[in-house]
Amino acid sequence: MFSIIICSISPERLSNLSQNIHDTIGVEYELIGIDNRTKKWPIAKVYNEGARQARYPYLFFVHEDVKFHTKDWGQVILEKLQEPDCGAIGFAGSKVKLKAYSGWGTIPDWAHVFMFQGGKEKTYLGVGNVFLEQPFAEVITLDGLGLFVRKNVWEQYPFDEKLLKGFHCYDLDFSLQLAATRKYRNYVCCTPKVLIEHFSLGNYNAAWAHDTIRMHRQKWNAFLPLKVESLSLSTHTLARIEEKYFHKFVRKLIANKHPERSAVLREFLAYPFSWKHLAHSIGCLWAYCFK
Known part of the structure; x- marks a missing residue:
């Protein structure tokens, strides 16, 4: 079998x-x-x-x-x-x-x-x-x-x-x-x-982060996000959660001095504006420049 x-x-x-x-x-x-x-x-x-x-x-x-x-x-x-x-x-x-x-x-x-x-x-x-x-x-x-x-x-x-x-x-x-x-x-x-x-x-x-970035960029970004049909999520809720976890990923790259941190940070800074995103962006820039 x-x-x-x-x-x-x-x-x-x-x-x-x-x-x-x-x-x-x-x-x-x-x-x-x-x-x-x-x-x-x-x-x-x-x-x-x-x-x-x-x-x-x-x-x-x-x-x-x-x-x-x-x-x-x-x-x-x-x-x-x-x-x-x-x-x-x-x-x-x-x-x-x-x-x-x-x-x-x-x-x-x-x-x-x-x-x-x-x-x-x-x-x-x-x-x-x-x-x-x-x-x-x-x-x-x-x-x-x-x-x-x-x-x-x-x-x-x-x-x-x-x-x-x-x-x-x-x-x-x-x-x-x-x-x-x-x-x-x-x-x-x-x-x-x-x-x-x-x-x-x-x-x-670091190898996981590299492969994750590569897979998203080359194959899946155009199709994401995906969810099961039975789950209801508003556009606002999804955008807020996306920003939160994108921020966490960027901060980890910066903290670990990952080679792709600059490129991913630029992607994050271009994320649709919100006051929370502005605060996160300032924090990421500070960490990138001074830590």
Whole structure:
């Protein structure tokens, strides 16, 4: 049923995950582990290559630093994937993707999350906007720790390995491709029947910022913002939120002396006028010039 595709850099982690999947999935599967220690391919290329090798009609792209804590989760996911308009399914995502530079999730009120998250000392259960009556919550964007999709959907919208040359933004771009069609709906799995643990936190470093800027400019700015149809947002509210999170992104670039901070700051200064934006602009200019 499932072809499980893993970009591996740790034989030990791959072995542990393989055993965990064998013990818990509950349906027929194959595992395609691609050793990327010497290839050093972009993750988009690894995932596309794995999908081309897949023998089954349902794909699961997953990090090797995860563990399932429930049994027979494969059947639960399978039933949802069989819906004709189902796009991708993950474990964390957002109902809105702003035009402002950002990752998959920006605002807690719009985020759906249901998974164990490992930290430096303790593992916590991350739960956001999860309801008993809603085992699958519709979203626009998904985090890439685990992505389920039908193979025929991936064939129409593969990972963009020409644009994405590293290990960031592949998940955001992939889920946006599906959501933008309006033919497919992405979902976060919010049922306790499927409970996954992710052992590491995301790495929002300079490379992530570079790839995020590049992806927005070259591919998505003309189509954003995107939101699920069921969410009502006024133009004024959306503009206010866009400005707020664009400001946060700019301040981080300035604080970290990112090479693209000047260009992005110019974009921010050209944002439509408001008194709040004027105050933010003055603060950004001060930080850029004197810190």
